[in-house]
Amino acid sequence: MxxxxxxxxxxxxxxxxxxxxxxxxxxxxxxxxxxxxxxxxxxxxxxxxxxxxxxxxxxxxxxxxxxxxxxxxxxxxxxxxxxxxxxxxxxxxxxxxxxxxxxxxxxxxxxxxxxxIADAAMLGRSFAEWSEHILSVIANDTAYRHACHPFLTELAGTEIKDDVLLRAYRLSLANLILGFKPLVSPSTFLLDVNGQPARPDTPETLADTRFAGLAADAQFCPLPAALRAARPELVALFEARYAEYVERVVRPAVxxxxxxxxxxxxxxxxxxxxxxxxxxxxxxxxxxxxxxxxxxxxxxxxxxxxxxxxxxxxxxxxxxxxxxxxxxxxxxxxxxxxxxxxxxxxxxxxxxxxxxxxxxxxxxxxxxxxxxxxxxxxxxxxxxxxxxxxxxxxxxxxxxxxxxxxxxxxxxxxxxxxxxxxxxxxxxxxxxxxxxxxxxxxxxxxxxxxxxxxxxx
Ligand SMILES: Nc1nc2c(ncn2[C@@H]2O[C@H](COP(=O)(O)OP(=O)(O)OP(=O)(O)O)[C@@H](O)[C@H]2O)c(=O)[nH]1
Ligand SMILES: [Mg+2]
Known part of the structure; x- marks a missing residue:
């Protein structure tokens, strides 16, 4: 100096x-x-x-x-x-x-x-608030509603199985990627924590090979209010996974x-x-x-x-x-x-x-x-x-x-x-x-x- x-x-x-x-x-x-x-x-x-x-x-x-x-x-x-x-x-x-x-x-x-940056909305939002945010984007946009058809259909069912719901969400995220829609969150589905990007493939293969979260056993997806009220144990599980995701992926960058x-x-x-x-x-x-x-x-x-x-x-x-x-x-x-x-x-x-x-x-x-x-x-x-x-x-x-x-x-x-x-x-x-x-x-x-x-x- x-x-x-x-x-x-x-x-x-x-x-x-x-x-x-x-x-x-x-x-x-x-x-x-x-x-x-x-x-x-x-x-x-x-x-x-x-x-x-x-x-x-x-x-x-x-x-x-x-x-x-x-x-x-x-x-x-x-x-x-x-x-x-x-x-x-x-x-x-x-x-x-x-x-x-x-x-x-x-x-x-x-x-x-x-x-x-698709995950930025997670910071400062609870799991329930993030769920509402994502679900309202899906509800109010025809292209998102269309891509998320598998997830919305699963949510409308009477008996919801966690792994089936998660796969339907992954299938919907895959449709978003293939439709060039950038709001893919959790973004690790598109670019995982090891830096591996999703390769062009069929929605089914993407849904079966990628994770909606940090890892296979740490996945989550947005849950609507009615399901949150009916399934407190699932909410607790997703809340914990969401919190860890925010700490590891979102907070340091933001x-x-x-x-x-x-x-x-x-x-x-x-x-x-x-x-x-x-x-x-x-x-x-x-x-x-x-x-x-x-x-x-x-x-x-x-x-x-x-x-x-x-x-x-x-x-x-x-x-x-x-x-x-x-x-x-x-x-x-x-x-x-x-x-x-x-x-x-x-x-x-x-x-x-x-x-x-x-x-x-x-x-x-x-x-x-x-x-x-x-x-x-x-x-x-x-x-x-x-x-x-x-x-x-x-x-x-x-x-x-x-x-x-x-x-x-x-x-x-x-x-x-x-x-x-x-x-x-x-x-x-x-x-x-x-x-x-x-x-x-x-x-x-x-x-x-x-x-x-x-x-x-
Ligand atoms: N002609 C031209 N092309 C550019 C220029 N800057 C970027 N590009 C094009 O844009 C592409 C992406 O640029 P990057 O800087 O890698 O984009 P990024 O925003 O870092 O992308 P991510 O790392 O995926 O988030 C490049 O491969 C080029 O094809 C520029 O100044 N001129
Ligand atoms: Mg770059």
């Missing part, structure tokens, strides 16, 4: 979003840009800011280290995107900024598998996010448009649950004055933490034609700004960004939009080996969300990443520097 740098400012940044939203790629690119900082390519705070003395630190006890080297290596040498995240991870580093005279920066970044100073919420507008109106509704619902649990905004007891004072006087490890900055991010900007990039931002704003507007003591902003620009742009022709990149999948969605660059068409973006649209109405083909091979040359990005300026405060 420099002689004038008498204190350390700790910034803890949580990145959340549905699976495949682009969290791990965003963190990989961000770390690369900070570690090998080039003020011309990544202006942080201002054009002249230099990042110096960057050191990686071990993660906090109880946290896996974020596999930065592996992720960057996959991008550069494998020419592949990083593998999906299987467990929660933290990356910690310390550096000096030339625009911060008296303080250096301790930055902690948190990455979670997207599946886990507590870490709650203690962050800034939260980055990824909303993959391209996926929502491509996925249909149901995907949009689900993402909003999951986000609402998550933000209710994390309750970003000024702390009701300490308030802004105490927070300011604690920043100045307390050593960083004693400083109280809570989320005061919220960044909504539409990733994968490079998959959208430049004529539509402002629309991408507008669509995200319309979808989520109310969630932030309704909270006091919160600074929030919206960013459309590309973590790793992997396409080139061609001029629009007669209203058709074309990009150039190396396609990742064929027309049937099967993965292709890396090949030559190709021109491909992408959908235009609407000015506002349509009232209804079906899956496949919009298309933004995935491409292979374009990464510089030189290890200290970070990828081309758009607006990631603006996001970093906002959250590293």
């Amino acid at each position: 420099g002689i004038l740098r008498v204190k350390t400012t700790e910034c803890r940044v949580g990145v959340v979003g549905l699976y495949n939203a682009g969290k791990t790629v965003l963190l990989t690119s961000l770390i690369n840009h900070l570690q090998d900082h080039d003020a011309d390519r990544f202006p942080l705070g201002g054009p002249a800011t230099r990042v110096r003395k960057f050191t990686t630190l071990p993660p906090d006890p109880g946290w896996e280290a974020f596999n930065y080297t592996g992720c960057r290596d996959a991008l550069v040498h494998g020419g592949r995107w990083p593998a999906k995240t299987r467990d929660r991870a933290q990356y910690a580093c310390q550096f000096e900024r030339s625009d911060w005279t008296f303080s250096d920066c301790l930055l902690k970044l948190y990455d979670l598998p997207g599946e886990r 507590q870490a996010l709650k203690s962050c100073t800034a939260l980055v919420v990824l909303i993959d507008v391209t996926m929502l448009l491509a996925g249909g109106v149901g995907m949009y509704d689900d993402n909003r619902l999951i986000l609402r649950d998550l933000l209710d649990v994390l309750a970003p905004g000024e702390h009701p007891v300490f308030g802004p004055i105490a927070r300011g004072l604690s920043k100045v006087f307390l050593p960083h490890q004693l400083r109280p933490g809570w989320i005061t900055r919220l960044a909504f991010v539409a990733p994968k900007l490079d998959l959208v034609h430049p004529t539509d990039r402002d629309r991408m931002l507008g669509l995200m704003r319309r979808m989520v700004s109310r969630y932030a507007d309704n909270r006091d003591g919160l600074t929030f902003d919206f960013f459309n960004l590309a973590s790793v620009v992997s396409t080139k742009v061609l001029p629009a022709e007669d209203g058709n939009r074309f990009l150039v990149g190396v396609p990742l999948r064929d027309a049937d969605g099967k993965k292709l080996p890396p090949g030559p660059e190709q021109r491909f068409a992408v959908s235009g973006l609407p000015d506002d969300w349509p009232n209804d649209w079906s899956a496949g109405a919009y298309s933004f083909p995935e491409v292979y990443p374009r990464m510089p091979v030189r290890k200290d040359y970070p990828p081309e990005q758009v607006n990631l520097d603006r996001l970093a300026t906002f959250v590293i405060d």
